[in-house]
Amino acid sequence: MTASALTRPGERDRLSVKLGEIDWRLVGLLALIAGTGAAMLYSIAGGQWQPWAADHLIRFGLLLIAMLVLAMVHPKWWFHGAYPLYGFVLFLVLLIELTPLGYTAGGARNWLNLGFIRIQPAEFMKLGLVLALARWYHAHTAKEARWSWKLIFPIAMIGVPSIVVAAQPDLGSAMVIALTGGAVMFIAGLSWKVIAAGAAAAVAFVPPFVMFGMHEYQRNRVLTFLDPTQDPSGTGYNIIQSKIALGSGGLLGRGYGLGSQSQLEFLPERETDFIFSTLAEEFGFVGSFTLLACYLAVIIISLRIASLSHSHFGRIAAAGMISFFAIFVLINGAMVMGMAPVVGVPMPLLSYGGSSMMTVMIGFGLIMSTRVHRYAELPKGQGLF
Template sequence: MVDSALSRPGQRERYDSKLAQIDWVFVGLLATLTGIGILLLYSVGGMKWEPWAFKQLVTFCACMAFMLLLALVDLRVWLMGAYWFYGASLLLLVAVEAVGDVRMGAQRWLSVGGFGFQPSEFMKLAIVLALARFYHECSAKDANWSWKLLIPAAMIGVPAVLVMHQPDLGTAVLISLTGLAVMILAGLNWKVIAAGAAAAAVAIPLAFEFVLHEYQRQRILTFLNPEEDPSGSGYHILQSKIAMGSGGLLGKGLGLGSQSQLNFLPEKHTDFIMAAVCEELGFAGGFMIFLLYGAIILMALRMASLSHSHFGRLAAAGATATFALYVLINGAMVMGLFPVVGVPMPLVSYGGSAMLMVMTGFGLVLGVKVHRYQELPRQASIFQRFE
């Protein structure tokens, strides 16, 4: 006899609160990682709560409450709102092109009532939800190889091009890689992956020459040889390497890092905060942070695998992939293994927009775990009429 969903572990006590189903160990890891980030922001801010540490603490508390609220949301709400969220995010990206604010030479921001935000941050999660819904309504055969794969390709390509035009190379790369990760998780044929890799190998030199802005090309050339211009374009990565190397095994101690405290290290509170971590906490501190990242990613992927719905598995795994790509790109960037593209280290770097989207994504992951036995029926897709 097959047990019903209500008789499975975690569902036998029908009066259990949804809060009891939340993975509190996972929540604790997020709080621990963010707490370390706040401690470093306190340190690089001159051992003061202002200008970064206190604001980051307040932002995290608000985002944590929002994340726990989202964990209680029924998966059907996420499913029904997926395309709407994607459409709204796409419209906001178009609005940036028309009326966006220009800051530091880039048109990436919208201002509403004195509050500024980057719509491209919303697209990182919107693309995951939209693709998860698309594949939820697709057959396994279509997900593997079909003309219908042009649809998710366009869903990824349009926002990536808009973000690239702002210009924001880092976010465009994140959107593209996240979308590709969801397509692969959905069962994309390996021959398509190989063909795409070959096409990318051909397109990258052409994009370098005809698509990228001059400063973006310079970043890539600097990545290949930062010593050529140590006081100019190579300054960021060279100072990052100096800071990381000078920390040794155990670091110089909080507030004692020369590169960060004397402001030799640029963007020490955002893009290059991991360099400050290694300078003040040493290799041991940096290794501990990456262990926390690894534990968070593995736990999130496990929660994704528990879902009985295709949408839940893909959405949670896609949100986790976005987080993992943040970590991978920023970590490689500060070590000089990837061009400087302006991608923050999630939950450690200062910034409200990135933290809100990361915590929203983890709210989805926790919600998938809470509602893991919910089976979402596959709805009729508009593309079925062409079958």
């Protein structure tokens, strides 16, 4: 469909035209990754659809429909809902800390128990943060984005939820929130001098934070990452077993359903955090490389979509959404290879988990909306600050 057809009155809002503007390559790649996840979940359950594979496929199917519906939503609604969504999700994050509704799982009080459902607000904070930052930058000049006292507002938007989530303590989610916010500031044009100064400050801050700001079990994870053999049957067990699984896969893998580390349950959390290790053991280097190539293709296509948007909000929001997707892939990949501490970050669409998949698919709904409505213009000067 040409640009002229999309800009003719009465045609650009037709559902058939909008559906034709969906990037079906991207949809196919997302389905391929989620399908691979379901196949691995089927394998580690001993050739059974329950308890993971069937739920994984059903969730993805429903969320894929939701993604396509969100793609039809005009960017102006994302734009106007940005600040309210950020405020609402931040309220939910604070609700965990301030009320008995907070629920502890896996050593972190990061779930909100509403009785009929449990949700993890930190997952949705990534969406709210990207949208809020995109709206803020839409209303400000490139010079202000590069360096200005006004940057205190986006820094506060990033810092408040990061600190609250880290205190729960959910270091993995806090890290993803902070890195996602930093990526958006970089995309928006933050000065390289400020980036260099921030990186230096972060490096200087890490040692005292590890020694005095972390809980003991978190500090042990970091120290174990540096030398897993210090406690091979305790805190170092996860990383050691993950490395064994990765190495035993070789070039072509041990075969589907034949991974000893996962099938014999030596590999911990093989359905969530360490599912990539399971895939590497059964399909080897070739399978792992193919999956990572699919992730890279998703990232490149999404960045291309972001660059085509005529509105600054659309460009920043779409690029921000794919940033946290890429951060998920990088952190989980580094974690299972022993190149980063184990912080509980899933491999997107591959790992089992409802909140993570929902966040990712809503993000791709916005990316698709940016493509479908890439010629849409949004007015400037509508920032709160």
